[in-house]
Amino acid sequence: xxxVVGEEYLDGHVVVRDGRIAAVGSGxxxxxxxxxxxxIDATGCLVTPGLVNTHHHLYQWATRGxxxxxxxxxxxxxxYPVWAHIDAPLVEATTAAGxxxxxxxxxxxxxxxxxxxxxxxxxxxxxQVEAAQRIGLRFHPTRGxxxxxxxxGGLPPDRIVEETDAAxxxxxDAIDRWHDPAPDSKLRVAVAPCSPxxxxxxxxxxxAELARRKGVRLHTHxxxxxxxxxxxxxxxxxxxxxxxxxxxxxxxxxxxxxGVHLNSDAxxxxxxxxxxxxxxxxxxxxLGAGIAPVRQLLDAGAPVGLGVDGPASQEAGRxxxxxxxxxxxxxxxxxxxxxxxxxxxxxxxxxxxRCLGRDKETGSIExxxxxxxxxxxxxxxxxxxxxDPVVALVYGAQPPLELLLVGGETVVxxxxxxxxxxxxxxxxxxxxxxxxxKRVRR
Numbered sequence: 001x002x003x004v005v006g007e008e009y010l011d012g013h014v015v016v017r018d019g020r021i022a023a024v025g026s027g028x029x030x031x032x033x034x035x036x037x038x039x040i041d042a043t044g045c046l047v048t049p050g051l052v053n054t055h056h057h058l059y060q061w062a063t064r065g066x067x068x069x070x071x072x073x074x075x076x077x078x079x080y081p082v083w084a085h086i087d088a089p090l091v092e093a094t095t096a097a098g099x100x101x102x103x104x105x106x107x108x109x110x111x112x113x114x115x116x117x118x119x120x121x122x123x124x125x126x127x128q129v130e131a132a133q134r135i136g137l138r139f140h141p142t143r144g145x146x147x148x149x150x151x152x153g154g155l156p157p158d159r160i161v162e163e164t165d166a167a168x169x170x171x172x173d174a175i176d177r178w179h180d181p182a183p184d185s186k187l188r189v190a191v192a193p194c195s196p197x198x199x200x201x202x203x204x205x206x207x208a209e210l211a212r213r214k215g216v217r218l219h220t221h222x223x224x225x226x227x228x229x230x231x232x233x234x235x236x237x238x239x240x241x242x243x244x245x246x247x248x249x250x251x252x253x254x255x256x257x258x259g260v261h262l263n264s265d266a267x268x269x270x271x272x273x274x275x276x277x278x279x280x281x282x283x284x285x286x287l288g289a290g291i292a293p294v295r296q297l298l299d300a301g302a303p304v305g306l307g308v309d310g311p312a313s314q315e316a317g318r319x320x321x322x323x324x325x326x327x328x329x330x331x332x333x334x335x336x337x338x339x340x341x342x343x344x345x346x347x348x349x350x351x352x353x354r355c356l357g358r359d360k361e362t363g364s365i366e367x368x369x370x371x372x373x374x375x376x377x378x379x380x381x382x383x384x385x386x387x388d389p390v391v392a393l394v395y396g397a398q399p400p401l402e403l404l405l406v407g408g409e410t411v412v413x414x415x416x417x418x419x420x421x422x423x424x425x426x427x428x429x430x431x432x433x434x435x436x437x438k439r440v441r442r
Contacts, residue, residue, distance in 0.1 A: 006364055008390075014047060016371040019184060019407040024365050044379030045402050046389040048345065049364050050108025050372035051319045052352025055219075055257040055278035055307025058112045058128070059086055061094035062433045063312045072225045072287050072313075073197075076155060079312060084160045085439040088122030093428035095131035098317065100417050100425050102308070103137055105318035105398065108372040108406045110137055111356060113219060113257070115144025115194040117170070118160055125174050129187065136411045136419040138185070138372070140356055142192035142219050143174040147203045153235065155197045164203050167193075168210060175214050183361055184370060184407060188216070195221040196240055197231045204247045217253050217357050219278075220244075223266070224258035225289045241266035250275045255355040257307065259297065260290040267293060271300025276355035279347065281329040282322060283309035291333040294326065298343070305352030306344075320398040323348050327394055341394035375403035 013029035015022040023029065060083075067078040095112070102110050117124060125143060132139035145167035148154030154161070162170070171191055179189040191211040193199040204220075211218045223229070223240045232240045241262060244250055250269060255276030262270070270277065279292050297304050306322045308314055323344045330339035353363025362370045377400040378384075378392050386392035393399060404412035411419050 006366075012047075014365060014373065016373075016405070016408045019371055019409070021365060021367055021369050021371050024367060040375075040403065042375050042402070044377060046376045046378050046393055047365070048106075048374050048376065048393070049349040049362065050374045050404065050406065051106045051348045052305060052356065052358075052363060053102055053107050053110035053308055053319045054255060054276075054305035054352045054355045055280055055309055056098070056110060056112050057114065057310030057312070058095045058098040059083070059091050059114060059116065060310035060312035061098045061317070061429055062086070062090055062436050064315045066312060070287075071227065072289060073155065073227045075287060075313065080156050080160060082436065082440050083116045084118050084157070085436055086116060086118060086121060086124075088124055088127040090432040090436060091124045092127040092131045093425075093432040095128045096135055096420065097425040097429045098311065099132055099135040099137050099139070100420055100422065101317050102319055103135065103404055103411050103419075104401060104415070104417060105320035106374040106376070106401055106404065107319040108137060108374065108404060108411075109140070109353070109356065109358065109362065110319075111140035111142060111190070111219070113142050113144050113192050113194075115146055115192065115198075116160055117145070117162055125170075125178070129178055132187070134420060136186075136406055136409060138187075138358075138362070138406060140188050140190060141174075141178070142190040143171040144192040144194050145171065145203060145207070146194045146198040148198050148200050152200075154199075161198070164200060164206075167203060168206055171207065172210060172214070175216055179214070179216060181215070186407070188356075190217040190219050192219040195224075195228070196236075196243060197228060201236075201247060204249060208248045212253070217255070218249065218251075219255055219257065220249065221258060222256040223261045224284075225287075226261060229261050239263070239266065241269060245269060253357070255303070255305070257309070258284065258289070258292065260284055260292045262293055262297075264296075267296050267300050267302070270297065270302040274301070274303065276303035276305065278305055278307040278355060279326060280307040280309040280314070280322075281325040282316065283307075283314040285325070285329070286313055286315075291329045293333070294330045294347075295334050295338045303351055303354035304347050305355040306348045318398065319348065320401075323394045324396075324398075341388075341390050344394050345390060371405055371408040373403070373405045374401065376400070377402045
């Protein structure tokens with residue numbers, strides 16, 4: 001079942017009122033008497049739903065450009081000791097800068113998967129929430145966790161894993177303090193133990209029970225590399241997908257990061273259970289992990305969204321670029337019929353909204369939905385001459401972002417961030433990076 005591609009208007013209008021889409025259709029919107037109206041002329045532009053980022057690790061903005069020629073496991077082994085020194089000011093700086101950069105690439109809603117909680121690092125989750133509130137995107141922070149250190153057969157060093165009960169308690173506290181289930185919410189919390197090679201079966205099982213008791217969603221890494229598959233077969237005598245199903249981790253309230261190494265049975269199970277997949281083509285390419293079977297997942301009915309992934313494994317950090325990357329990766333795997341431009345855009349919008357459980361509220365331009373919109377300028381030198389505007393957006397270099405609205409509020413205008421100063425955000429990350437490296441060298 002391919003993603004639904006909605007109606008298109010070569011000449012149309014969108015009316016926004018009180019943070020929601022009041023009307024959409026062809027031609028001019030008409031006159032509005034008795035109302036204060038802000039008119040935006042989008043001639044030469046393409047209006048799309050805001051893009052949805054379904055997988056990220058914002059703290060990694062401070063460790064870009066490291067371990068650049070390693071596979072996932074070797075990359076993690078090199079970076080875990082660095083991440084052991086992160087603290088709340090670093091997480092605040094990287095979250096703000098990372099979300100700002102996502103906004104500048106057309107993103108209106110992003111999750112984050114933070115799973116490194118060193119002792120005495122401060123309140124990292126609150127640091128993320130407060131930074132996101134400044135930038136103004138819809139934010140789905142997930143309370144990640146690791147409790148399987150090297151001494152117990154896991155990959156991460158013991159000093160950066162948590163005790164199981166402490167991780168569960170902190171996860172529940174994050175939900176109770178911050179999760180907002182309202183239909184127009186800009187802050188929803190999900191539960192996200194890290195991966196099969198860094199989390200015990202008990203934490204996976206009890207985290208799923210906690211999430212379902214609290215009515216929130218579940219997220220984890222799964223089937224990213226051949227090394228992970230080997231670990232699961234050796235440790236659990238099954239594939240990663242079989243392991244997830246055994247622990248209650250398949251369902252329409254779950255979305256999984258990567259899903260690269262999936263056999264036909266696994267793809268069928270994800271489709272049958274409505275389990276989502278966050279496809280991260282640039283990160284998978286950078287780490288040499290492989291190419292996810294996106295065509296097969298879509299045909300099986302699994303929700304598929306796009307993810308940037310952490311900036312330490314995908315230094316560009318722009319969600320808009322992933323439309324093109326997803327298209328090219330799918331065609332490298334299965335040929336030119338494997339993915340269309342409109343399917344790539346659909347994954348980045350309504351597909352991502354499905355993964356995050358927000359497709360009834362956002363992800364498409366429909367009357368009554370939240371006014372989360374991106375306006376792309378297509379009349380410049382980079383796109384001129386491509387008649388199909390969706391092809392111009394997906395196949396070409398990312399066009400300038402004329403406007404980005406989140407709930408009708410302006411976050412980006414004329415390519416400039418309106419909710420923060422980009423230079424100040426860059427200085428904050430530079431300072432955080434330098435302080436981190438000093439701690440590492442001690």
